[in-house]
């Protein structure tokens with residue numbers, strides 16, 4: 001319950017059903033920036049036209065702006081405008097006017113990293129979702145599209161590079177060591193896609209010729225010393241451009257494409273039209289400083305932002321409730337791209353692991369929302385795993401149900417119909433229906449209902465009639481505001497395998513469970529069948545198929561769908577661990593034998609073996625239990641690790657040796673080998689072998705790449721051996737000047753399962769290299785600690801207090817980033833009474849803090865409700 005005081009402070013709720021088309025349009029805008037880190041003057045010249053018959057004033061959104069001048073049709077005005085809270089209201093007599101405003105802002109004082117801010121001495125912008133209004137009074141909503149011309153002026157020595165969207169149309173020198181540039185973007189766009197950069201950076205320049213023969217100049221801008229680290233990003237950009245032409249028929253539409261990397265950024269990257277701005281961790285990569293996971297992060301995010309040029313920019317969103325229209329679709333597109341570039345099976349396993357780690361808990365907790373939410377207080381809180389990753393799963397289900405050709409026809413129709421406009425999720429579904437002829441009426445429930453559906457699957461076999469009957473039952477759990485749910489269409493790829501023959505009985509079937517229950521008959525099933533279901537993770541659901549350990553071990557060795565093979569092993573491990581936690585008894589035998597089989601199967605590649613050997617995370621095990629017991633889960637999991645390590649020590653040592661390379665390479669084989677090598681090292685360590693810490697330290701010192709070094713560092717960070725301190729000191733000394741690598745130094749220690757981890761985390765929060773101002777650094781320590789189930793939930797609540805102290809401090813600087821730290825505490829209902837009370841007390845402490853941002857208020861009040 002909210003007390004009276006906090007209820008009074010509650011920010012207004014914005015509802016999807018209240019959408020109204022804009023009162024005014026703004027076809028052309030001209031912006032002028034006189035740039036200076038301390039005091040930047042901004043002038044906005046907006047050509048506005050009345051939209052429909054009404055006499056409402058023009059509302060220009062502002063956030064912390066004071067108008068220094070307001071002009072209408074060139075005339076300064078004293079009375080024709082007034083402030084309404086942060087917004088500027090202008091009374092306009094006619095239907096078309098030119099409205100000009102002037103303000104002054106301070107980029108270097110902008111710690112929110114929204115609007116115009118300074119990072120590493122350079123100036124850049126972040127406008128999505130509502131940052132534009134922190135620079136210029138504007139109609140700051142995504143369904144108002146304008147053509148922009150932008151003039152920037154700045155000190156030439158300090159800011160030699162001036163960039164904005166579109167093409168540079170003028171530039172030159174000015175008095176007093178200043179210079180200017182003017183940029184024009186011919187494509188109408190909403191304000192959230194605007195960007196500007198004034199910087200001292202160097203570019204890696206390249207080119208791409210589109211399929212219709214148009215040359216595009218590509219440039220990736222970074223601090224000069226980082227230029228050698230931009231090759232991977234550039235290759236990914238070119239590959240993305242070619243892929244979107246080939247797979248979606250989408251061509252790039254401007255003469256240049258710029259990417260700028262900055263160190264201080266709230267999210268991963270931003271798709272501003274032709275001027276993407278990136279968190280530098282998703283651009284910079286070289287073998288010495290980036291792990292294979294980092295390399296994959298770079299190519300995935302470069303592709304994601306590039307693909308937005310069509311799914312997001314050419315067709316944008318009508319309002320922020322439609323966010324998944326661009327994000328779910330674009331994540332699906334970047335996932336497909338990555339799958340096509342390397343191992344599709346490994347990519348699918350990774351994506352599902354992420355969905356289960358980030359989205360399933362969200363969908364099962366107090367912050368659950370449909371991929372198209374119904375309401376929000378602060379839209380920044382809705383850049384969630386649900387909107388992004390579950391959104392992508394929903395597009396993937398359309399792809400699965402319609403098949404690739406009809407899906408592509410639906411996309412073509414969607415782009416053709418809505419190019420240059422702001423669309424809705426409904427528009428996307430209608431395009432899919434119109435192009436495919438498939439009725440998606442019930443499928444729309446996936447956009448409207450939150451919660452992860454649960455499917456019970458029971459298979460019975462009748463040997464006499466050689467028949468098998470599969471019964472499927474669906475329930476969708478209640479979520480906040482949605483007590484009753486309807487069953488949704490769930491596409492399930494299904495196969496049956498003969499227990500003795502090890503072979504599939506027939507071609508895989510695609511079954512769409514489109515109600516609460518259905519039965520599927522299989523004929524010609526002479527021997528006992530084993531069920532393989534939700535192959536490839538064809539639907540984002542939880543399957544409850546109650547298969548025996550023997551059946552799961554069988555599938556992990558015989559299924560012909562690699563994802564299903566992985567899944568069977570995971571299920572076997574989860575069942576074993578959940579059993580161990582709840583009964584205190586564990587039979588590790590079946591897991592050990594299944595792992596042995598996979599680990600020694602010569603037909604499997606190392607990357608796949610590595611994925612399959614990873615034990616389910618402590619958090620995921622907790623998600624399966626009524627009440628999470630972090631200590632018991634940790635003990636059970638470590639016991640299994642120890643047994644696997646000890647009983648298969650020879651196999652792990654073989655795998656470790658087999659995976660050794662002489663020299664770094666970025667091929668899928670080499671990446672797989674590195675992955676398996678460090679996993680094997682972890683198990684050798686877990687076995688308790690005396691030489692293990694020495695092997696790890698050798699790997700740490702001898703590594704010619706960050707994957708091996710960081711892998712060894714991670715293993716050592718968990719250990720009590722003296723080698724751990726050697727590694728911590730050596731890692732720091734080697735990388736103290738590299739911010740992105742120092743983030744790893746912090747996070748690796750915060751993820752440690754050592755009993756003194758919280759002491760160490762508190763100590764690190766006082767380290768000179770720790771700062772709350774940089775979101776990457778904050779996440780590397782505080783975010784990592786709160787993702788460490790054992791440590792965060794230490795009895796007594798020290799982890800909760802630490803998180804809350806940090807969060808409250810960050811809220812004063814950067815509310816968006818602070819709000820992202822709330823969800824771990826919002827999971828209090830899943831824990832025992834003692835922990836739950838401590839977690840709630842911290843949430844209440846936040847709520848009782850005067851001046852709390854609306855970002856944090858929304859997350860905290862919903863978490864307590």
Ligand code: 0A1
Nearest residue numbers: 126128129266267269270271
């Ligand atoms: N549209 C971006 C995500 C993004 C959202 C908000 C931001 O503001 C701080 C930044 C980026 C994407 O999907 O990549």
Ligand code: ZN
Nearest residue numbers: 304308327330
């Ligand atoms: Zn995106």
